[in-house]
Structure formats: C-alpha cells, structure tokens
Amino acid sequence: MNLHKLNALNIRNLIVNKKITTREVVEDIFRHIEITEPQVKAYLTLTREDALKQAETIDAKIQRGEKLGLLAGIPIAIKDNICTEGVRTTCASRILENFIPPYSAFVIGRIKEEDGIIIGKTNLDEFAMGSSCENSAFGVTHNPHDLSRVPGGSSGGSAAALASDMATLAIGSDTGGSVRQPASFCGIVGLKPTYGLVSRYGLIAFASSLDQIGPMAKTVSDTALLLQVIAGYDEQDSTSVKTDIPDYLAGIEREITGLRIGVPKEYLTEGVELEVREFVSQSIKVLEKIGAKVVEISLPHSEYGIATYYLVATSEASSNLARYDGVHYGYRATDYTDLINMYSKSRSDGFGTEVKRRVLLGTFALSSGYYDAYYLRALKVRRLIRQDFDNAFKDVDVLIGPTSPILPFKIGERIDDPLKMYLCDIFTVNVNLSGLPGISVPCGLSKERLPIGLQIVGRMFDERTILTVARALERDRA
Numbered sequence: 001m002n003l004h005k006l007n008a009l010n011i012r013n014l015i016v017n018k019k020i021t022t023r024e025v026v027e028d029i030f031r032h033i034e035i036t037e038p039q040v041k042a043y044l045t046l047t048r049e050d051a052l053k054q055a056e057t058i059d060a061k062i063q064r065g066e067k068l069g070l071l072a073g074i075p076i077a078i079k080d081n082i083c084t085e086g087v088r089t090t091c092a093s094r095i096l097e098n099f100i101p102p103y104s105a106f107v108i109g110r111i112k113e114e115d116g117i118i119i120g121k122t123n124l125d126e127f128a129m130g131s132s133c134e135n136s137a138f139g140v141t142h143n144p145h146d147l148s149r150v151p152g153g154s155s156g157g158s159a160a161a162l163a164s165d166m167a168t169l170a171i172g173s174d175t176g177g178s179v180r181q182p183a184s185f186c187g188i189v190g191l192k193p194t195y196g197l198v199s200r201y202g203l204i205a206f207a208s209s210l211d212q213i214g215p216m217a218k219t220v221s222d223t224a225l226l227l228q229v230i231a232g233y234d235e236q237d238s239t240s241v242k243t244d245i246p247d248y249l250a251g252i253e254r255e256i257t258g259l260r261i262g263v264p265k266e267y268l269t270e271g272v273e274l275e276v277r278e279f280v281s282q283s284i285k286v287l288e289k290i291g292a293k294v295v296e297i298s299l300p301h302s303e304y305g306i307a308t309y310y311l312v313a314t315s316e317a318s319s320n321l322a323r324y325d326g327v328h329y330g331y332r333a334t335d336y337t338d339l340i341n342m343y344s345k346s347r348s349d350g351f352g353t354e355v356k357r358r359v360l361l362g363t364f365a366l367s368s369g370y371y372d373a374y375y376l377r378a379l380k381v382r383r384l385i386r387q388d389f390d391n392a393f394k395d396v397d398v399l400i401g402p403t404s405p406i407l408p409f410k411i412g413e414r415i416d417d418p419l420k421m422y423l424c425d426i427f428t429v430n431v432n433l434s435g436l437p438g439i440s441v442p443c444g445l446s447k448e449r450l451p452i453g454l455q456i457v458g459r460m461f462d463e464r465t466i467l468t469v470a471r472a473l474e475r476d477r478a
C-alpha cells in the first residue's frame with residue numbers, strides 16, 4: 001500500500017484499527033523519501049532512526065491496548081527554525097549550521113505528547129526571510145509541480161514535502177505569509193493562526209510581533225487536526241493568550257448558508273495575474289452558489305502594507321539577530337584581531353545577503369534621527385491597517401482574496417530583485433500586521449498546471465469559521 005499518499009486522519013484510523021502498524025507507515029514514507037528527495041530537496045535533516053524508535057513505542061502502546069494520541073503514527077515534517085532537542089536546527093543559515101538545541105519548542109512537545117512522528121527538518125529561506133526558499137544557505141527546494149520553479153517561502157521545504165508526499169503533516173512559521181504563500185505555490189493547505197494562539201517558545205525569532213507557527217497539510221481537516229494539537233496557552237511565551245480552544249474538526253462540514261463574505265476590492269486588481277484572478281473569482285461564485293452572501297468591501301490602507309511590514313519586520317529582526325555574535329551560538333570566525341573584529345567577521349561570514357540587507361535596513365530604521373520618520377510612522381500605519389480589518393468585520397464574517405498575486409515563478413527569476421520579491425507578499429503581510437488568522441487553500445491549476453491558492457481571513461481567534469469556509473471550497477472541488 002502507498003501509505004505516504006494517505007492523509008493524516010486516514011493513517012490514524014488505519015493504525016487505531018490495527019489495519020497497519022506505525023512501523024509500516026514510517027518505513028514506507030522513508031522509502032518514498034529516498035526516491036523523491038534528490039529531485040525536490042525539501043529536507044535539511046532526516047531523523048529516520050528517531051522516527052523508527054518512536055514508531056516502536058507507539059506500536060507497543062497499541063499492543064497493550066493503551067489510548068492513542070490525536071496524531072498517532074502520523075509522519076510530520078518540521079521547519080528548521082523550530083528547536084528540536086538533540087536534533088540540528090539551522091534556520092538554513094551558516095551561522096547556525098552546527099547548532100543542536102538543548103530543548104524543544106512547545107509545539108514539538110505537543111506533537112510528541114499526541115504520538116506524532118517527527119521525520120525531519122525542512123528547508124527555508126535563511127531565518128525565514130524570503131518568499132522562494134532561494135535564500136537558504138544549503139540550496140534551493142524545488143516545487144514538486146514543476147521542478148524548475150520555486151516552492152514559495154519561507155516554509156517552502158514543508159510545503160514541498162507535503163506536495164510530494166514526503167510528509168503527511170508539516171509545521172511552518174508565518175511572519176508575513178511564509179505558511180500561506182508556499183501552501184499556495186505547492187497546492188496544499190496552510191494556516192496562520194491568530195497571534196498568540198500558538199506558543200512561539202522554541203521558534204527562532206525573526207520578527208516577534210508578527211511570527212506565528214502554523215499547521216500545513218494536504219487537506220483542510222488535517223490542518224484542523226494539527227492546529228488542535230499545537231494551539232493553547234503556554235506560560236513560556238509572554239504573548240501566548242489564555243483562550244478556550246474549540247474543537248476545530250467538529251462542525252468543519254457545516255453548511256455556510258448565510259455567511260457573509262467580504263471581497264476586498266483592492267485584492268483583485270490589474271497587478272494580479274489573470275489566471276489567479278479568474279480562479280479566485282470562480283471560487284467566490286461557488287461560495288455564493290452554496291449560500292454565502294458576497295459583498296465588496298474596501299481595505300483602504302492595504303497599499304501601505306508592504307512598506308509597513310518591511311519596516312516593522314526588519315527593525316525587529318535587526319534586534320533579534322543581534323544575539324548571533326560568535327559567542328552565544330553557532331559559528332565563530334577563526335581568524336580575527338580583537339573582539340569587535342571577531343563579532344564582525346563571524347556575522348559577515350555567517351549571514352547570507354538577504355539577512356544582512358534586513359539587519360542593515362532595520363538598524364537604519366531604528367537609529368536615532370530616523371526612528372520617528374520610519375519605525376514610529378510604520379507603527380502608526382500598522383494601526384490603520386488593523387482598523388481597516390476591524391471595520392470590515394463589522395459587516396462580514398470572513399474576507400477572501402488571492403494568497404499570492406503571482407503563480408510559482410522560475411528558480412532564479414526574482415532573486416536579484418529584492419523589491420519584486422517583497423511585492424509577492426502584498427496580500428499576506430497585512431494579516432500578520434493585524435494579528436488575524438488566515439488560511440490558504442488550493443482553488444485551481446493554471447494552464448501550465450501550477451497551483452493557485454485562495455486566502456480566507458477571519459476575526460481574531462475565529463479559526464473555526466475560516467476552516468469551515470476552506471472545507472466548503474475543498475468539498476466543492478472534489
């Protein structure tokens with residue numbers, strides 16, 4: 001049986017009903033990885049031995065008739081900016097090339113408690129900065145739908161692993177779209193939770209006021225399942241919110257009759273590739289046909305999103321990345337004259353071009369004399385962007401638009417033009433700036449058979465509604 005092709009809920013069912021063993025699941029997926037990984041290059045580290053050991057533990061539990069966790073026997077890939085105790089965690093950066101964390105992230109603990117099986121660490125843009133995986137210090141990941149194209153980023157490794165059946169579930173992180181955009185490019189589902197729903201403890205920080213860990217999967221229900229496991233209060237993260245966690249799977253098949261859907265008029269304009277516009281518009285019609293009420297709304301400040309995001313994110317990054325000084329963590333230059341020279345050489349050798357660009361930009365934006373003109377101004381605009389959403393949600397329950405304005409592009413096509421690359425994030429960054437939940441769900445294939453994703457944005461902590469709308473669309477496409 002090709003177990004790697006099954007979705008998570010199916011695998012769990014088969015295991016719980018003793019139709020298959022966890023060992024079979026793990027062996028099967030690693031056989032498939034051996035064949036597929038050389039072309040796709042989704043992983044930076046594979047943890048086959050650990051996975052087999054975990055499989056043994058779970059199979060023993062089954063033998064003893066013990067109760068199994070929600071993720072029993074499911075192979076899961078983890079983005080390599082999430083700490084895994086004893087397993088190398090690189091952030092796809094030379095500066096952390098040999099970093100072995102002494103502790104695991106909160107989400108890793110939760111996955112293990114629920115009997116999930118971690119099979120490896122996936123590629124990303126260095127420190128999650130990028131939209132194509134091309135900023136990884138360890139090589140680019142290829143889009144399984146067309147190997148000459150990027151898988152999106154920064155969680156491109158996780159998305160590509162899912163799209164090529166080299167993982168059944170995956171974890172990504174999303175600061176300005178890094179779960180949703182690669183999900184869109186690879187034709188899978190990815191959800192960025194409300195800020196504070198999932199603990200950031202053990203997620204290596206990029207921009208702390210924007211970062212969220214999110215679930216990625218082949219189906220909407222599997223996404224809900226993984227969210228169920230990772231959501232919840234954690235005292236180790238001061239921004240973690242104490243809130244009741246609903247049952248995300250229950251009610252996911254609900255009808256959406258009467259639901260009010262807002263389509264921001266700024267989101268389906270000329271700048272969006274024609275095929276993307278067509279498929280998103282078609283999906284909106286589908287939702288209308290099955291009972292939703294569609295209204296056009298406006299988010300007047302959306303055009304300032306990219307500028308605001310790239311000031312806030314780089315400012316926070318410049319501060320967060322100051323810790324890589326050659327002393328505390330990771331790489332240290334060997335040949336230096338004094339302390340300052342050691343800092344400078346370690347950082348110059350250890351960071352890639354994009355990370356350096358952002359540290360410089362952020363340091364500039366925060367420097368005295370420019371702070372008011374850039375950083376402070378960006379915070380004010382951030383508030384206006386949030387207000388746009390608050391106003392919209394007075395009249396509608398969810399917002400819908402494209403996840404990305406463009407189709408997956410060719411490897412090398414945009415890498416020399418940072419501004420062009422930043423513009424890919426036009427529809428995702430405002431959601432992070434506002435702390436809201438958003439999901440990307442596949443809505444079609446272009447003429448060249450490239451996946452197109454649609455984004456659904458919800459009210460704070462209303463992940464249930466966006467999952468239900470995503471499922472309604474998925475059901476219709478089936």
Ligand code: GLN
Binds near residue numbers: 129175313
């Ligand atoms: N592409 C965006 C950036 O480069 C988003 C990254 C992310 O969400 N981690 O910053």
